[in-house]
Amino acid sequence: MATCTPFAPTTTEPAAQLDVAGDLLALLRDAGTEPRADVQLEALTLAVAADLPVLLWGEPGIGKTAALTQLAAALDLPLTTVIASVHEPSDFSGLPIVGDDPAAQGVPMAPPDWAVRLVRAGRGLLFLDELSTAPPAVQAALLRLVLERRIGALQLPPGVRIVAAANPRSSAADGWELSPPLANRFVHLQWAHDHEVVVRGLGGTWPRATLPRLDPRRLPEAVDFARRAVCGLLSARPTLVHRLPTNETRRGGPWPSPRSWEMTLHLIAFATAAGSSREVLSLLVRGTVGDGPGLELLASLDRMDLPDPEDVLADPAGAVLPERGDLRQAVLDGVVAAVRARPDRSRWDAAWSLLVRALETGAPDLVVVPATTLASLRQEDWDVPDTIERLAGVVSLSRRADQAAARTTAAAAKTGRRNAR
Amino acid sequence: MPANAAAPESRQSAGDARGSLRPLDLDKLFTARLQAARARPYLATALFALHIVESRQVPTMSVDRHWRCYASPAFVDRTPVEELAGVWVHEVSHLLRDHHGRSDRLAREQGLTGPGERLRMNIAADCEINDDVYGDGLAEPEGVVRPDTLRLPEGQLMEEYLSRFRLGPWMQDLAWLDCGSGADGLEREWELGPDGARGLSAQERDAVRFRVAQGIRARPGRTPEGWRRWAEDAFHPPQPWRELLGAAVRSAASGSGAGEDYTYGRPARRSAGVPGVVLPSLRRRPPRVCVVIDTSGSVSDAELGSALLEVAAISQAVGGRRDLVTVVPCDAAARIVHPLCRGEGIPLMGGGGTDLRTGFAKALRARPRPDVVVVLTDGQTPWPESRPPCRTVVGLFPRGLASGAYDENDPDYVPDAPPEWARVVEIGSASPSR
Numbered sequence: 001m002a003t004c005t006p007f008a009p010t011t012t013e014p015a016a017q018l019d020v021a022g023d024l025l026a027l028l029r030d031a032g033t034e035p036r037a038d039v040q041l042e043a044l045t046l047a048v049a050a051d052l053p054v055l056l057w058g059e060p061g062i063g064k065t066a067a068l069t070q071l072a073a074a075l076d077l078p079l080t081t082v083i084a085s086v087h088e089p090s091d092f093s094g095l096p097i098v099g100d101d102p103a104a105q106g107v108p109m110a111p112p113d114w115a116v117r118l119v120r121a122g123r124g125l126l127f128l129d130e131l132s133t134a135p136p137a138v139q140a141a142l143l144r145l146v147l148e149r150r151i152g153a154l155q156l157p158p159g160v161r162i163v164a165a166a167n168p169r170s171s172a173a174d175g176w177e178l179s180p181p182l183a184n185r186f187v188h189l190q191w192a193h194d195h196e197v198v199v200r201g202l203g204g205t206w207p208r209a210t211l212p213r214l215d216p217r218r219l220p221e222a223v224d225f226a227r228r229a230v231c232g233l234l235s236a237r238p239t240l241v242h243r244l245p246t247n248e249t250r251r252g253g254p255w256p257s258p259r260s261w262e263m264t265l266h267l268i269a270f271a272t273a274a275g276s277s278r279e280v281l282s283l284l285v286r287g288t289v290g291d292g293p294g295l296e297l298l299a300s301l302d303r304m305d306l307p308d309p310e311d312v313l314a315d316p317a318g319a320v321l322p323e324r325g326d327l328r329q330a331v332l333d334g335v336v337a338a339v340r341a342r343p344d345r346s347r348w349d350a351a352w353s354l355l356v357r358a359l360e361t362g363a364p365d366l367v368v369v370p371a372t373t374l375a376s377l378r379q380e381d382w383d384v385p386d387t388i389e390r391l392a393g394v395v396s397l398s399r400r401a402d403q404a405a406a407r408t409t410a411a412a413a414k415t416g417r418r419n420a421r
Numbered sequence: 422m423p424a425n426a427a428a429p430e431s432r433q434s435a436g437d438a439r440g441s442l443r444p445l446d447l448d449k450l451f452t453a454r455l456q457a458a459r460a461r462p463y464l465a466t467a468l469f470a471l472h473i474v475e476s477r478q479v480p481t482m483s484v485d486r487h488w489r490c491y492a493s494p495a496f497v498d499r500t501p502v503e504e505l506a507g508v509w510v511h512e513v514s515h516l517l518r519d520h521h522g523r524s525d526r527l528a529r530e531q532g533l534t535g536p537g538e539r540l541r542m543n544i545a546a547d548c549e550i551n552d553d554v555y556g557d558g559l560a561e562p563e564g565v566v567r568p569d570t571l572r573l574p575e576g577q578l579m580e581e582y583l584s585r586f587r588l589g590p591w592m593q594d595l596a597w598l599d600c601g602s603g604a605d606g607l608e609r610e611w612e613l614g615p616d617g618a619r620g621l622s623a624q625e626r627d628a629v630r631f632r633v634a635q636g637i638r639a640r641p642g643r644t645p646e647g648w649r650r651w652a653e654d655a656f657h658p659p660q661p662w663r664e665l666l667g668a669a670v671r672s673a674a675s676g677s678g679a680g681e682d683y684t685y686g687r688p689a690r691r692s693a694g695v696p697g698v699v700l701p702s703l704r705r706r707p708p709r710v711c712v713v714i715d716t717s718g719s720v721s722d723a724e725l726g727s728a729l730l731e732v733a734a735i736s737q738a739v740g741g742r743r744d745l746v747t748v749v750p751c752d753a754a755a756r757i758v759h760p761l762c763r764g765e766g767i768p769l770m771g772g773g774g775t776d777l778r779t780g781f782a783k784a785l786r787a788r789p790r791p792d793v794v795v796v797l798t799d800g801q802t803p804w805p806e807s808r809p810p811c812r813t814v815v816g817l818f819p820r821g822l823a824s825g826a827y828d829e830n831d832p833d834y835v836p837d838a839p840p841e842w843a844r845v846v847e848i849g850s851a852s853p854s855r
Contacts, residue, residue, distance in 0.1 A: 279624045326465075408560040
């Protein structure tokens, strides 16, 4: 066109404009990373490494996909994301292909292209996103994929790991919820965003999680530890083995059963071999057998960490008592209980020297109850050891506490039990 | 920390202490802890798990969320042992009841920012603790904030107290009150923070709370009601009933036969690509919801109104149209079926006894039949013997004791529990664990 318009100069360089936009985008994308411990990501990595189906519960848009990308990079697996809600059931159960003679040859169910590529690669990370917004029939088809690892006639190779994501029940528009048998097959991980991470990331520095590595030398020890932990708890608490959720709030969540306990055992072994923290293990265990049984397991792990009463009695001078008051008291109580179970002069003396050590290295009020119990175990021909003198402070502390209690009771009686209720 | 009537004075002496630098009387503090543990044996684990930090900046005693307990030497000096024992239990209660977590949640959900709001949270949390923590061997420190200080009823939760008072000039005496970030979630300058020495990690904190709760559940004997309730819920904070009811109705309404799903009733358009094969297509059939409302005298209009609105909103969210929601008011006899689209003016007449069986019958006689029946009731009614031919959600208004109602004329009367085939959501139990 010959006519010149005021816009003419700019129309000559649209490509240049896009280049500038490209530069701007490149600048925006240019973000650094910093190492940062990420407990949720570590838990996810361990569960995926243990080849257990993981279900991430989290609101949309909080970085589940970003986490999966990082996980895939860490495990060195190609990532395939499938948005469940835009597929039909036949995409997961296979599309029927009619041959020449269906009666003779049957109707083969053809898998979709991404599944074929996954099988051909032999390994990969399959991320099934938005499970909860898919219609029930799609979910049913997907669950077969997750649990049996089959897509139509295709069997996914063992090198493929599967992670699913769902929106929490309360925010899912069509309220999909897992039936108890299905919920029992997943490791449930609650995915939440960390405010600080998001702010720092938008400012240009995203976290780079250092992911756990399994230590080949620790494998036998890890299996042994995991077996002792789970069997120890379940033999003491048989009712924890199987407990169906009855409460409306706990529906669709993890619950204990022999299957989920076996998953827990695997997870403990993986976490031990990777040297993960208790925080990570706590997420995994509570996400597999539920909060109550999970916390009981963790509590019994804490007890496994405490020194064995018999070892302490054998060498009271060398015993290392925990710093934390409640754990220290558990050790002292355990030692006194061991003496009570098999009373003998030398064990009784050893317990006294341990109490003196506890008094010299920590809070005196912890020693009162074990000392009282231990004193009551004395048999007639046992002489009081000399070390007991050093516990005089404990006796006076106990007496002062008694006096204070007596004053409280007297005051309460005077005010006519005003505060009784 | 409980408010002390002698507050300005106490700040004074804290200043004095800074001059003289008296060391913290640990022995006295430990004596008080021993007395507290003897008076409340079920809290011993938690009391012993606290790590004491001497601090000259804290006005009295306070805790942070990492289970450190800060104590002012001057405060410990001038407070008698028996009152210190009460303070110990008070402070550990903040941590056990997760007041910092609940405060943070409130701050986030309701946008409560600033030190004033955090002070209100601290006061509300103190009210929750102080109404049942003292007595029975534990002295009540002078001038603690109790609900009646604020002219509020006893026995409520921090969240409920918080919504019912504002800071005002008459609360001047409380302005210095400070239990630390363990009570209201706001970090203080004297606190050591997450990286400081000997704090408990999140998992360790849960473990301690769990052990205390387990101890209470194992030996409920002499434990006060408030603590027993806490132990029941400590690790299963009840969800807001709106979400639970919503989830129940949604999952009932999107079950087979209703909602959105694949059907072979009409082939998918994809079938054209695979000649000779019938593929299902996605069809949508909005669910019909029938709400049976117990209008007997025992359920208040406000309760019914809020629950009914909730059901209407939920059924709309699942794709139901307003005209597909019907309402059956029911006391001893079921009245007429009202479509919800006739405005809000459904007459909820009634009173007296209830027999929900007539309500069920009425709801199921409707043509076309509802996909979901939602029953809103206080549960003081006989239930149908057999499972009705559609999904049932029961919204239950809790009444009195958990064990059910008590009838003066017939003490043995226990109303039937909702049947097993119904999904039961307790309405009005929106509060988090205490």
